Amino acid sequence: MLSTMDFFWERIVPNLDKGLWLTVQIIAPSAIIGFLLGVFIGTLRVFGSPKIRKVMDVYTAIIRGVPLVVQLFILYFGLPSIGIYFQPYTAAVLGFILCSGAYHSEYIRGALLSIKQGQLKAAYALGFTRVQTILWIVVPQAVRRALPGCGNEIIYLIKYSSLAYIVTCMELTGKAKALAAQTFRFTEVFFAVGLYYLFLTTVATWLLAWLERRLSIPGFGGKSR
């Protein structure tokens, strides 16, 4: 039997590195598209017609109210019964986008509500249409205010991306679980995979802090330039 260090370098690292790449491929589109979806839904939940608002509120309530695992089961195992088939990767990414979109929309909604009415009035008084006002005045301010919350959601996403293995997408956790089952060395394998996730969330935290600095504007809380 390999020593712990040898097992780590010879078996765990090569295996998990393969999973790591797939995990990154899951996280990146889920984070970006999920955020954009959240901005879109959050905006509709504040500025949409009453009917659209209702629809989006129901969407958010369902996504937030049903466990993500169940949603993934439905996407991957449930939908084929009505003729909709997804690849494991597609099902996972789709599930994560829908989920983080709903959560992001809540942060964005809160930020939108905090924009002073005077900002909208000033835009209307200059001849902006409602859509132009939302697009060029309200959303740019709201996104900055929502960024810390949305960053938090992206950190969550990195961790719940581990659920992708449930729909047979062999990312980090999937690889780890397979290796552990094969070798019965659960402690080492799961300890290592924990470190991999810690690495990912640390990188994400740096990226988000950089982005916040990049977008920071005097008067929008936090340290100004």
Add this chain to the structure above:
Amino acid sequence: MRPEYRYALMNTQTPHPPVLSMRNISITLGGRKILNSVSLDVERGELKVLIGPSGGGKSTFLQCMNLLVTPDAGSVSIEGASVNPHDKKALCRLRQDVGMIFQDFNLFDHLTAVKNVAIALRRVKGMSREAAEERAMHELGRVGLTDKADLYPAHLSGGQKQRVAIARALAMDPKVILLDEPTSALDPELVGEVLAVIRDLAKSGMTMIMATHQMDFATALASEILFMEQGNIIERGTPGSLLAPDSATRTRDFCTRLADM
């Protein structure tokens, strides 16, 4: 004859329609009558000053002029053309022609001074970024803020913010500018710089309607003072006639009490 009617008669004799014409504007908000069939014609180059106690309807009346607030009844016409408040295109056109300055400035917090002025030129007038920012710099120069162009609102004083707001309105080439107590939110020592800019505008012939408590300013520059109380214009006239020492007008009474404070 009621003053409004006399006014309407006078206007039929002038060759140009008034720049802005408000006819019988009424509005009820929250069960309270805010404006009670108020009318006003503004001719080119005039400076009309609205005064009166808070809650008298000045601010609502101003916001009806660019239809930020839709009146329950009455009509708004710009250069003789009546504007349908439910036609969105017409509304946007009206608002491009009618600039507005707010008491609390309402600069866009996420944009620098120059971008605050340029954004409507780009997004509403469809100008290129270069052309819009060049025009914006020109307007900032007019209000003496060329050196503050790249500062964000959080780094500007109240007086500077209000001057940027004036530059932003001017950049749209408005036919008339509405000023809703433009100096009321300012520290006393900053009032002068803003009034100086407005004075220059008045002297250059800009048509303006201004709600204010700055009576010295109004007396010196107003073509007409309108005293509003409880949703009505209860007195109107030149500063000389309303504020003459021997006139027993409500306006004079109000101004004396303002001066006593």
